[in-house]
Amino acid sequence: xxxxxxxxxxxxxxxxxxxxxxxxxxxxxxxxxxxxxxxxxxxxxxxxxxxxxxxxxxxxxxxxxxxxxxxxxxxxxxxxxxxxxxxxxxxxx
Numbered sequence: 001x002x003x004x005x006x007x008x009x010x011x012x013x014x015x016x017x018x019x020x021x022x023x024x025x026x027x028x029x030x031x032x033x034x035x036x037x038x039x040x041x042x043x044x045x046x047x048x049x050x051x052x053x054x055x056x057x058x059x060x061x062x063x064x065x066x067x068x069x070x071x072x073x074x075x076x077x078x079x080x081x082x083x084x085x086x087x088x089x090x091x092x093x
Contacts, residue, residue: 003030037078047085054079 001009007026011019036043037053044050058074082090 045083047083049080049082049086052079052081053077 003026007019007023010026011017011022014022033043033051037051040053042050042052053076056075056077059072061070061072062068063070
C-alpha cells in the first residue's frame with residue numbers, strides 16, 4: 001500500500017472528512033514520526049511496532065564490482081521492530 005492508497009482508504013471509511021483533511025492528517029503523522037527519529041527518539045505505535053534509529057559505525061567495505069576497499073562513513077539508519085499483535089496477526093494467531 002502506498003501513501004495515496006492509505007489516504008483514499010481512510011477517506012472512503014470516513015465520509016464525513018474531506019480528502020484534503022485526511023491527506024493533511026496522514027502527512028502530519030508521517031512528519032512527526034520522521035522528526036522524532038531525526039532527533040534520535042523512539043516512536044512506538046502499540047500493537048503495530050516501534051520505529052527507532054540505529055547507528056552503524058564506520059568500516060572498510062568492498063566495491064563488489066572492482067573488489068577494491070572503500071571507506072564507509074558512520075551513519076544512522078531507520079529500524080522497525082514489529083509489535084506482538086502485528087506478529088501474531090501475520091502468523092494467524
